[in-house]
Amino acid sequence: MTRKLFIPGPIDVREDVLQRMATPMIGHRGKDASALQKGISEKLQKMLYTEEEVLLSTSSGSGLMEGAIRSCTSKKAAVCSCGAFGDRWYKMAVTNNVKADLYKVDMGKAITPEMVDDILSTGDYDLITIQHNETSTGITNPIAEIAKVVKKYPDVIFCVDAVSSAGGVKIETDKWGIDILITSTQKALGLPPGMAICTFSQKAIQRAETVEFRGTYLDLLAIYKYLKKKNYQYPSTPSISHMYALDYQLDNILEEGLDNRFQRHEDMANLVRTWAEKHFKLFTDQKYLSNTLTVIENSQNINISQLNSKLQEKGMQIANGYGDLKEKTFRISHMGDYQIEDIQYLLDTIDEILDFK
Amino acid sequence: MTRKLFIPGPIDVREDVLQRMATPMIGHRGKDASALQKGISEKLQKMLYTEEEVLLSTSSGSGLMEGAIRSCTSKKAAVCSCGAFGDRWYKMAVTNNVKADLYKVDMGKAITPEMVDDILSTGDYDLITIQHNETSTGITNPIAEIAKVVKKYPDVIFCVDAVSSAGGVKIETDKWGIDILITSTQKALGLPPGMAICTFSQKAIQRAETVEFRGTYLDLLAIYKYLKKKNYQYPSTPSISHMYALDYQLDNILEEGLDNRFQRHEDMANLVRTWAEKHFKLFTDQKYLSNTLTVIENSQNINISQLNSKLQEKGMQIANGYGDLKEKTFRISHMGDYQIEDIQYLLDTIDEILDFK
Numbered sequence: 001m002t003r004k005l006f007i008p009g010p011i012d013v014r015e016d017v018l019q020r021m022a023t024p025m026i027g028h029r030g031k032d033a034s035a036l037q038k039g040i041s042e043k044l045q046k047m048l049y050t051e052e053e054v055l056l057s058t059s060s061g062s063g064l065m066e067g068a069i070r071s072c073t074s075k076k077a078a079v080c081s082c083g084a085f086g087d088r089w090y091k092m093a094v095t096n097n098v099k100a101d102l103y104k105v106d107m108g109k110a111i112t113p114e115m116v117d118d119i120l121s122t123g124d125y126d127l128i129t130i131q132h133n134e135t136s137t138g139i140t141n142p143i144a145e146i147a148k149v150v151k152k153y154p155d156v157i158f159c160v161d162a163v164s165s166a167g168g169v170k171i172e173t174d175k176w177g178i179d180i181l182i183t184s185t186q187k188a189l190g191l192p193p194g195m196a197i198c199t200f201s202q203k204a205i206q207r208a209e210t211v212e213f214r215g216t217y218l219d220l221l222a223i224y225k226y227l228k229k230k231n232y233q234y235p236s237t238p239s240i241s242h243m244y245a246l247d248y249q250l251d252n253i254l255e256e257g258l259d260n261r262f263q264r265h266e267d268m269a270n271l272v273r274t275w276a277e278k279h280f281k282l283f284t285d286q287k288y289l290s291n292t293l294t295v296i297e298n299s300q301n302i303n304i305s306q307l308n309s310k311l312q313e314k315g316m317q318i319a320n321g322y323g324d325l326k327e328k329t330f331r332i333s334h335m336g337d338y339q340i341e342d343i344q345y346l347l348d349t350i351d352e353i354l355d356f357k
Numbered sequence: 358m359t360r361k362l363f364i365p366g367p368i369d370v371r372e373d374v375l376q377r378m379a380t381p382m383i384g385h386r387g388k389d390a391s392a393l394q395k396g397i398s399e400k401l402q403k404m405l406y407t408e409e410e411v412l413l414s415t416s417s418g419s420g421l422m423e424g425a426i427r428s429c430t431s432k433k434a435a436v437c438s439c440g441a442f443g444d445r446w447y448k449m450a451v452t453n454n455v456k457a458d459l460y461k462v463d464m465g466k467a468i469t470p471e472m473v474d475d476i477l478s479t480g481d482y483d484l485i486t487i488q489h490n491e492t493s494t495g496i497t498n499p500i501a502e503i504a505k506v507v508k509k510y511p512d513v514i515f516c517v518d519a520v521s522s523a524g525g526v527k528i529e530t531d532k533w534g535i536d537i538l539i540t541s542t543q544k545a546l547g548l549p550p551g552m553a554i555c556t557f558s559q560k561a562i563q564r565a566e567t568v569e570f571r572g573t574y575l576d577l578l579a580i581y582k583y584l585k586k587k588n589y590q591y592p593s594t595p596s597i598s599h600m601y602a603l604d605y606q607l608d609n610i611l612e613e614g615l616d617n618r619f620q621r622h623e624d625m626a627n628l629v630r631t632w633a634e635k636h637f638k639l640f641t642d643q644k645y646l647s648n649t650l651t652v653i654e655n656s657q658n659i660n661i662s663q664l665n666s667k668l669q670e671k672g673m674q675i676a677n678g679y680g681d682l683k684e685k686t687f688r689i690s691h692m693g694d695y696q697i698e699d700i701q702y703l704l705d706t707i708d709e710i711l712d713f714k
Contacts, residue, residue, distance in 0.1 A: 010382040010597060021378040021598050025367040025549060027674065058551050059416050060593035063574045070572075088573075097454075097570045186594055192382060194415050194551055194596030213454045215427075216445075217420045217575060236417035237543055239551030240367060241378050241598065317384065 006346055007319040008135040008164055008293045010186040010193050011336040013245075017252070020245040021192060028237050036243055037232040043250035047258065048166060048181060050173040050199045055223045056246075057196045058239045061163035061184035064196040066092040067218030068129070068180045071208045072157045073098045075126040078119045080111045083136035084322055085161060089129045096215075101125075107325065108137050108295075110288035113145045120153045126207070127157040133165035136322035138284040138295030138331065140165065147176035157204050163187060166197075167253065168265040168292045168335045179204040180220070185242060188265070188292055190336035191249050195242040200224055252337075265291045268334035268343045275347045276332075279356055283329045292335035295321070297328070302354060304330045310353045316346055363703055364676040365492040365521055365650045367543040367550050368693040370602075374609070377602040378549060385594050393600055394589040400607035404615065405523060405538060407530040407556045412580045413603075414553045415596045418520035418541035421553040423449040424575035425486070425537045428565045429514045430455045432483040435476045437468045440493035441679055442518060446486045454570075458482075464682065465494050465652075467645035470502045477510045483564070484514040490522035493679035495641040495652030495688065497522065504533035514561050520544060523554075524610065525622040525649045525692045536561040537577070542599060545622070545649055547693035548606050552599040557581055609694075622648045625691035625700045632704045633689075636713055640686045649692035652678070654685070659711065661687045667710045673703055 005012050026032045037056070044054040057064050069077055069092055077100040079090040086104070093100035103119055105111060111130055120128065128150060133140050143160060150158045159180045162171055166181065168188030173181045179201040186193035200220055208214060208221035216222060217236065226235040253261060269291040276282055276296045282289065283297040298304060304320050304327050311317060321329035334343050350356070362369050383389045394413070401411040414421050426434055426449055434457040436447040443461070450457035460476055462468060468487055477485065485507060490497050500517060507515045516537045519528055523538065525545030530538045536558040543550035557577055565571060565578035573579060574593065583592040610618060626648040633639055638654040639646065655661060661677050661684050668674060678686035691700050707713070 005382060005384060007384050009594060010385065013382055018379040018381065022375040024375065025362060025370055025543075027362060027364050027676075028367060028550070059420070059574060060595070062593040063416070066572065066574050092573045095571060095573045095576065184594075186382075192596065192598045193385070193594040194598060214452060215423065215572065216449045216452045217416060217423050219452065236419040237366060237541075237550040238417070239549065239596065239599075241549045241551060242596075319384075 004316045004342065004346070006333050007317055008187070008331055008333040011190065011333060013190060013192055014337050017191060017245055017249050020248045021241045023241065023244040025240055028240060029233060034231045034233055036247060040243060040247050040250065041232065043254060044197060047250065047253060048171060048173050048199055049175065052174065052199050052201045053224060053227070055198050055200055055220060055227065056234070056238060057218065057223065058194065058242070059196050059218070060193060061161070061182055061196045062088065063218050064182045064198045065089055065161060066096065067220050068159045068182060068198065069093050069100070069127065070096045070098055070218070071211060071214045071220040072159070072180065072204050073100070073127045074207060074210050076100060076124055077127040077129060078103060078125040080116065080119070080128065080130045082109060082111055082131065082139050082141065083107060083134035085134055085136065086131050089161065108139065108284050110139050110285055111141045111146065113142065113149045116146050117149045120150065120156060126155050127159060129159040129161065132160050132162040132171065133169070133290050133292055135164045135293060136325065138290045138293055139288050140169070140290040141288065143171070144176055147178065151177050157207050164335070165290070165292055168262065170258070170262050173199050185246060188335040189249060189253070191242070191245050194239055195246065264340070265335060267340055268338060269294060271340060271343050272332050272334055272347070293331055293333040295329050295331050298330060307350065307353060311349065314349055316349060361673045361699065361703070363689050363691070364674055365544070365688060365690040368547065368690060370547060370549055371694050374548060374602055374606050377605045378598045380598065380601040382597055385597060386590060391588045391590055393604060397600060397604050397607065398589065400611060401554060404607065404610060405528060405530050405556055406532065409531065409556050409558045410581060410584070412555050412557055412577060412584065413591070413595060414575065414580065415551065415599070416553050416575070417550060418518070418539055418553045419445065420575050421539045421555045422446055422518060423453070424577050425516045425539060425555065426450050426457070426484065427453045427455055427575070428568060428571045428577040429516070429537065429561050430457070430484040431564060431567050433457060433481055434484040434486060435460060435482040437473065437476070437485065437487045439466060439468055439488065439496050439498065440464055440491035442491055442493065443488050446518065465496065465641050467496050467642055468498045468503065470499065470506045473503050474506045477507065477513060483512050484516060486516040486518065489517050489519040489528065490526070490647050490649055492521045492650060493682065495647045495650055496645050497526070497647040498645065500528070501533055504535065508534050514564050521649055521692070522647070525619065527615070527619050530556050542603060545692040546606060546610070548599070548602050551596055552603065621697070622692060624697055625695060626651060628697060628700050629689050629691055629704070650688055650690040652686050652688050655687060664707065664710060668706065671706055673706060
C-alpha cells in the first residue's frame, strides 16, 4: 500500500509528476539537454526571485551545502545553528579543513538579527550560513530581518539552507542579498529526492575564485563555469529523470501561482497549529513557526510510535521527534502538493485514533 | 521521438525499468528503506564478485571517484590515465589538496602491468587509480594482470573506475584485490544516470581512518559507518527512485545470468569490430578492445556529424570522437540491455546512409 507521507521529506509526489521520472533517456551533451536545463533554470529563477544563475547538483541538499561553505569561505565561516541541520553545516566545514565557528541556539529557538550582528561585528568572518527552516525543530528563522543585518557587512557571503522551505514559502533571494540559497527536490517542491538546487551570486562567484581547494564534484564554481561555457550542460552526467520531473513540476508550480502556493502552505500550517494547540502544545517559539512543518510537544505523553503504527495501518505516516526529541515531540509536515483536505483528513484520523472529541 | 542511444551513456533504459523510476515515495529512515537497500547491496555483491560492503551515492560516478582518492590517499596517489576520464581523477586529487602524480599513455594505448610495476616500485605511493574501461578511447585496461602486480605492494589501495564496464564485463573484485571498484547506473547496468556505486574493502576502510580531511557528502568512510550503524540507511536522503529501479534491474541482470550478460556484450562488440574493420579502422590497440564500446578511426574521412544527423532522423544516435578526437574518430556503444539485433540494425542503417555494400 502506498502511504501518504506527512514526514518532513521525502513527501508524496503526484502520480503525473512521478510519471515524468519514467521519461526515456536523452544524451546529456546534446541540444535537447541544454534546452531542458535552460528552461529549468529560468523557471527556478522565478520561483526563487533571483536573476543570478541557478545551479543543479545530482546529490542531496547536503551536497550543495558542503559545496557552498567549502567553495566560498576564504577567511572563516560563521555557522549559525538552531538544530540538527545547522550542526551538519559546521561538520562539513571541519571535515573540509575550512575554518569555522559554530553558534548554536537552544532547540526550538530562532537565530535572531541581533545574534547575527554580534557575530559579524567581530570582523572574523567572510561567510555566514543560516538555515531558513529547521526540520528538527520547526523553526523558520527571520531571514528577511537577518538579511538586513548581513547587508551591513559587504565582504560576507550569505548562505541560506532553504531545503525544507523553498517552493512553499516566499524567499526574495536577490532583494534580501542572499548569495547562495540552497534547496532540494523532495520537500516543498513535491518531487522525489536526488537533486539539489542553489542560486549563485556574482559576489559568491568572485569569492570562489579566491579559494584554492574547492574539490571537483561539489565545486560550485566549476559547475557554474561549465554551465556557462557549454550552454547549460553539467560537468558530469546529471540525473536526467529528475530534470524532466523538475521541469514539469515547475510548470505546475508557476501555474498554481507562487502567491497561491505560499498561501496554501500557510493555510495548511494554520490548520495544524490550531489542532496542535487544542490537544498538545507547540514545541517551537511561536514567533518563528514554520509554514512547511509543525513540531508538536508531546504534552499528553502519548506513545508516538504507536500512534504512527496505527496511522500507517490507515495509509498515513507522520514523523517522530528528531534525535533526542524522539517521543518528546512529533512532527507533521505540510508541504509540496498537499491540499488542506489532506491535512484535515490526517488530523481527523489522529483524533479518531487518540479518541479526541 | 525517442531515439536509440548508442552513445557511451546515458544509454536506453527498458520501458519496464523506466517505470520503476515512477514508484511512489517511502521515507528513507524506515524499515522499508533498509530492506530495499540491503537487497540492492546483496545483489550488487553478486554482480561485482565481492563480499565486501557495497556503497551507493546519489551522484554521478565522478562523485565516488573523488570520494575514493580523497578518502583513502594518505601518502600520495599514482593516477594512471589512458584518456579523458583518467585525467579527471588526477584533477580531483589536485583540487582536494591530495598529493598525486599523473602517468599518462598515448590515447588509444593501454596501461600495462609493467608500467604499474615501475610506478609502484618507487615506493612513493599508497594508492593507485586505474580506469578499467576508457570511453574516450575504447580501451579496456588489463586489470586482472595489473592486479597481480598491485598485490606485490600490500600498502597500496587499488581503485578501479569501472563506470563503463561493470555489469557488462566480468570483474572479480575480491579475487583481483580491488579495494574500491566504482561504477554508475547509466552504462552497462541499463539504468538512468543519477546514482553511483562502489565496493569498499576492509583495507580501504582502515586507510580512510587515517585520513583527516575526507569531506562529508563523498566521504566513503562516513557513508560506510552510517550504513553499518543504521541498518543500511544513508547519511543524507538518497534517490529513492533510483534505488527502486536499481533493485528491479539487478533482478533482471541476475535472471539473465551474469555469464550470459557478459557473453552478449562480447558478441555485440565482435559484431561492431568486424563491421568497423571492413569499412574503417579500429582506433584502439587491438589487444585491449572494450566489450562495451568501440572507437573507430574515421579512415574514410566521412562527416561524422552529418552521419549522426541522418541517423537521428531514423531514431538512432552514435557518438562523435571525444574532445580532440572529434571527427577523427566516432564511437558506438554496445552496453546495457541492447541485443545483437539492435546493433545489427544500427550497422545496417549506417551502411545504407553511407552507401556501403
